[in-house]
Amino acid sequence: MSVLDAAKPQWMTEDLDLLSDASRKFFERECLPHYERWEEQGLVDRDAWTKAGAAGLLCAEMPEEYGGAGGTFAHDAVIAYERGRLGLDGFGFPLHSSIVAPYILHYGSEDQKKRWLPRMATGELVGAIAMSEPGAGSDLQSVRTTALRDGNHTVINGQKTFITNGQQANLIIVVTKTDPSKGSKGTSLFVVETDEVEGFRRGRNLDKIGLKSNDTSELFFDDVRVPADALLGAEEGQGFYQLMEQLPQERLLIAIQAIATIELALEQTIEYVNQRKAFGQRIVDFQNTQMKLAECKTEATIGKVFVNHCIGLLLDRQLTAETASMAKYWLTDLQCKIVDECLQLHGGYGFMNEYPIARLYRDSRVQRIYGGTNEIMKLLIARSLTT
Numbered sequence: 585m586s587v588l589d590a591a592k593p594q595w596m597t598e599d600l601d602l603l604s605d606a607s608r609k610f611f612e613r614e615c616l617p618h619y620e621r622w623e624e625q626g627l628v629d630r631d632a633w634t635k636a637g638a639a640g641l642l643c644a645e646m647p648e649e650y651g652g653a654g655g656t657f658a659h660d661a662v663i664a665y666e667r668g669r670l671g672l673d674g675f676g677f678p679l680h681s682s683i684v685a686p687y688i689l690h691y692g693s694e695d696q697k698k699r700w701l702p703r704m705a706t707g708e709l710v711g712a713i714a715m716s717e718p719g720a721g722s723d724l725q726s727v728r729t730t731a732l733r734d735g736n737h738t739v740i741n742g743q744k745t746f747i748t749n750g751q752q753a754n755l756i757i758v759v760t761k762t763d764p765s766k767g768s769k770g771t772s773l774f775v776v777e778t779d780e781v782e783g784f785r786r787g788r789n790l791d792k793i794g795l796k797s798n799d800t801s802e803l804f805f806d807d808v809r810v811p812a813d814a815l816l817g818a819e820e821g822q823g824f825y826q827l828m829e830q831l832p833q834e835r836l837l838i839a840i841q842a843i844a845t846i847e848l849a850l851e852q853t854i855e856y857v858n859q860r861k862a863f864g865q866r867i868v869d870f871q872n873t874q875m876k877l878a879e880c881k882t883e884a885t886i887g888k889v890f891v892n893h894c895i896g897l898l899l900d901r902q903l904t905a906e907t908a909s910m911a912k913y914w915l916t917d918l919q920c921k922i923v924d925e926c927l928q929l930h931g932g933y934g935f936m937n938e939y940p941i942a943r944l945y946r947d948s949r950v951q952r953i954y955g956g957t958n959e960i961m962k963l964l965i966a967r968s969l970t971t
Contacts, residue, residue, distance in 0.1 A: 587850045588885045593892040595899055600662050603644075607666040610639050615672050622797035623943075626789050627751055628675050636677055637707030643681045646689060651702030657682065657833065657898055661840050668844025671940060673947050674797030676749045678841070680704065683834050684711030687757055687773065691816040691826055700755060700775065709777075712753035714744040714803055715827075724759065724827060725768045729805065731760035738762075738815070740774060740808040746954070750801025751789050754778045758805065759827070762820040771823035773816040776808060783808040794946030831956065832908035836894050838955045839908075842915035842948075843891050846884045846922050849944050853877070853926040856941075860931075873929060880922045887915050906968040913961035916951035923948045 614635050615628075622628050636642050644659035646652025653659060664678040685704055688697060703709040720726040729742025740760060747753075756776045763770030778784050787802025817826060854877065857867035867873050894911045897903040927934035927941050934941050952958045 586847055587854060588847060588881065588888050590885050590888040590892065593896060595658050595892075595896050596662075597658075600658055603659060604662045604666055606639070607641060607663045608670070610636070610641060611667055611670050611672055614639075615675060616670060619672060619674075619797065622674060624796075626796060627799035628797055630752060632675065633677070633707035633710055633752075635707075637705060642677060642707055643685045643701065643705040645682070646685055646701055646705060650689070650697050651705035652685075653705075658895060661837070661895055664837060665840055665844045668841045669848055671845075671848055671944060671947075673841065673845070674795050676798050678837055679713070679748050680711040682837050683830070684713050684755070684757060686830060686833065687713070687816060687826065688775070690830070691773070691822075692775075693813070695813065696775070696816075704755065709755040710749055710753045711755050711757075712747055712749040713757040713759070714747050715759045716746045717743060718745055724771070724824065727759050727761060727771070728764075729758065729760045730764065731758070731762050731772060731774055733762075733812075734809070736812055737809045738774060738812060740776070740805045740810065742805050744803040744805075745787075745801075746790070747801050747803050748954075749799060750803055751786060751799035756803070757816065759823060762823075766821065768824040769821050771827075772820045773823040773826055774810055774814045775816060776805075776810055776814065781808050781810060793949060794943070795950060828905070832903050832905050833898060835908040835912035835955050835961070836891075836898060836903065838951060839891050839894065839911035839915040842919040842951055843884070843888050845944055845948060846880075846887065846915075846919050849923045849926040849941060850877070850880055850884060852940055852944075853929050856933075857929055860933075862931075867929065876925055876929065880925055883918055884922060887918050891915060904968075906965050909956075909961040909964045912955060913952075913958040913965075916948075917958060919948050919951055 640653050641663050644653040644655045644663060645657050648654040660682040667675060685701060688700055704711055715724060717727055731738045731740045740758060756778060758774050758776055760772055760774055761770050762772040783806040785804040787804060790800045792800060857873050860867045891911060894903055894907060923944050927945050930939060930941050933939050936942060
C-alpha cells in the first residue's frame with residue numbers, strides 16, 4: 585500500500601492492476617536478489633533482458649503484430665513505476681521499451697517494424713538512443729556526428745557519450761547530421777544493428793556517481809556503413825522533428841521514475857524513524873520529524889496526482905511539450921529534495937552505503953540532467969508564455 589493518499593486514476597484499469605502485481609513479483613524474484621552484484625559489476629545480467637521479455641514486460645505498448653503486448657503507454661508506465669518502487673533504477677528497460685521502440689513504431693517502415701520490434705520485445709535486441717556527444721548535450725542541434733550517402737549505403741562518423749544501455753545495446757538509434765549546413769533541418773535518425781556492421785566501437789562503461797548497474801557508455805562510429813533502409817522516416821532531414829515529437833513521453837517517463845523513488849524513500853524513512861530511538865524516544869516522536877514528513881507527504885501527493893494527470897493526457901494524445909517539461913523538472917527537483925530530507929532523518933546511517941536511502945540519494949541526482957536539463961525544461965515552458 586502506498587504511503588501517499590492519491591486517488592486511483594481513471595486510466596488505471598483492472599488489467600493494469602494485474603500487470604502491476606505481476607511486474608512487482610517478477611522484479612522481486614528475478615532482479616532484487618542480484619541487484620547488489622549488478623551494481624558492483626556495472627551492468628545488469630544479459631539474461632535479465634530475455635527473462636523480462638519472456639514475462640511480457642518489454643515493449644508492452646507495442647502492437648501484438650510486432651511482438652508487443654498490444655497495450656498503451658499506461659502499461660509501460662505501470663511496469664516502470666513498479667521497477668522504481670523497488671529501487672531497481674539501474675535496469676534500463678524503460679528507455680528500451682518506451683523511448684527507443686516508439687521511434688521505430690512511429691517512423692519506421694513496415695519492414696523495419698517487423699524486423700526490429702519483435703526482437704526487442706523478446707530481449708534479443710537491447711535498444712539505446714545515441715543523442716549526446718562530448719560537445720552536445722541538451723542542445724541537439726549541435727550534434728556533429730555525420731551520416732553521408734555513399735551509393736546504396738550511408739556512412740556514419742562520430743562519437744557519442746552518456747549513452748544508456750551503451751555496453752549491451754545491439755540496436756542503437758543514432759542522431760546524425762545528414763546536411764550540416766541546414767541546422768536542425770539537416771538532422772536524421774539512423775538505426776544501427778551493431779552486430780551487423782564494422783567500424784562500431786564501445787568505449788568505457790562510464791564511472792558514474794549513481795545508477796551503477798545501468799551501463800552508460802561512450803560509443804564510436806568510424807566509417808560505419810549502414811544500408812539506405814536504416815534511415816528512420818521517409819526522407820532525410822526529419823530527425824529533429826521526430827525527436828521533438830517523442831521527447832514529451834521520455835520526460836514523462838522520468839517523472840514517473842521520480843514519483844516511484846519518492847514513495848520508496850518515504851516508505852523506508854517512515855519505517856526507520858518509527859524504529860530508531862534518540863534521547864529516549866523514537867525519532868518519529870520529535871516534532872521536527874513529524875513536520876518534515878508531513879511536508880514531504882503533502883508535496884509527494886501533489887506530485888503523484890500531477891503525474892497521473894499527465895499520463896491521462898498522454899493517453900488522450902493531449903500531453904504538450906510544455907506540460908511534460910513541467911512534470912520532468914518539478915518532479916525530479918522534488919525527488920532530490922525529498923530524498924535529501926529522508927537521508928537527513930536517517931542521521932549518520934543515511935550516509936552509509938549499507939542503507940538503501942544512500943543509493944537513492946546517489947541515483948536521484950542525474951534525473952535533473954538527462955532527458956534535457958531542468959534549466960532547459962524551464963526555457964521550454966517559458967516559450968509558451970510569450971506572445
